[in-house]
Ligand code: FES
């Protein structure tokens with residue numbers, strides 16, 4: 001049913017041998033849309049990446065000056081601040097931004113600084129009657145108009161001045177609240193360009209934050225985010241997922257300057273595993289899920305129930321698991337998944353929006369990562385949210401505040417929120433990342449050497465970063 005001509009990512013000597021993601025799409029039980037079939041690759045060359053970018057405070061200062069003010073940033077989710085007067089404090093580098101929900105449910109973003117003597121207006125997210133500085137009590141209305149100051153007789157010189165809080169631009173997309181300091185950037189959708197429309201199919205705007213954890217990682221924000229841009233480290237770092245994750249068959253696609261994706265097939269075994277059958281795939285996933293992982297809300301079927309599929313079907317596991325997910329999620333939230341592709345019910349759609357966030361695609365609970373520089377060049381704050389689809393006809397619940405995992409605790413200390421299996425995967429990543437940061441500082445040649453295809457998203461990220469550094473961007 002899903003004919004594809006000409007073949008794209010198959011039978012090429014610059015791709016992993018074996019069943020490709022495109023082959024899996026051809027066997028999908030539903031009609032597969034073009035946005036999954038179509039590859040979007042670009043030759044990113046083979047140049048090494050300078051380590052300076054990860055370890056130099058001077059480089060970080062240049063990022064702060066040239067890049068961060070000139071991009072759209074993901075500052076919050078709608079469900080973090082549902083009611084008028086709700087606020088979110090979003091700190092990025094040396095700047096603090098204050099988001100405020102308005103009476104008409106729009107959102108305004110202000111620089112989070114009192115115009116009197118510079119105290120941060122708010123230090124915590126949460127509801128605010130008005131925006132009143134805790135130092136001397138200068139206060140503002142929710143819409144940023146100046147309200148009053150104690151001892152007004154001493155501030156007559158301000159009466160003729162505009163004391164409104166200076167604003168940033170705000171846009172809202174798929175439940176994300178985005179801000180930029182640059183008043184000339186195109187709208188978010190135009191800025192991202194082709195590829196952004198894929199999300200129209202996944203409707204993350206009708207999802208809510210089911211879990212939200214953060215942890216400070218002792219490594220540069222780019223080193224950490226790049227560890228989530230390729231799947232092939234699974235062979236050594238995450239061997240427990242190889243039975244049901246086709247790690248080296250991952251498709252990597254690049255779009256414009258600001259978007260790329262990895263689609264890592266699930267319900268199919270790694271090409272590194274030989275001589276196993278489809279029941280091995282089902283069993284491996286069941287073992288991984290073990291006691292109730294949140295990602296496992298993706299695959300709750302009984303592996304012994306073949307859902308009417310042929311036991312000899314070479315894609316049996318994908319078909320069984322996709323159908324199990326369709327059934328389970330429809331029962332859970334009342335949405336209709338009957339036309340959803342096997343791929344979108346199963347696979348890992350790790351999209352990254354430049355520079356520091358990853359809102360996963362697909363139709364099952366979606367992970368959202370965000371990585372922010374934190375304190376110095378050797379640390380970042382990594383956040384993980386799980387977006388759950390709001391049950392049909394219901395209002396999305398308000399986000400519980402982020403659970404900040406203490407520095408001396410592993411992700412598995414938050415297993416009750418994100419599930420033991422997923423937390424275990426992050427803890428495996430954390431066994432590398434501090435040592436990446438340390439190791440880079442010992443490099444005698446000062447460069448990293450990347451794979452040509454499987455690490456093409458990292459090259460793509462750096463190409464865009466370079467464009468900010470050399471002044472090509474913002475356009
Ligand atoms: S610093 Fe805010 S009122 Fe004085």
Ligand SMILES: [Fe+2]
Nearest residue numbers: 227237238429
């Ligand atoms: Fe990993």
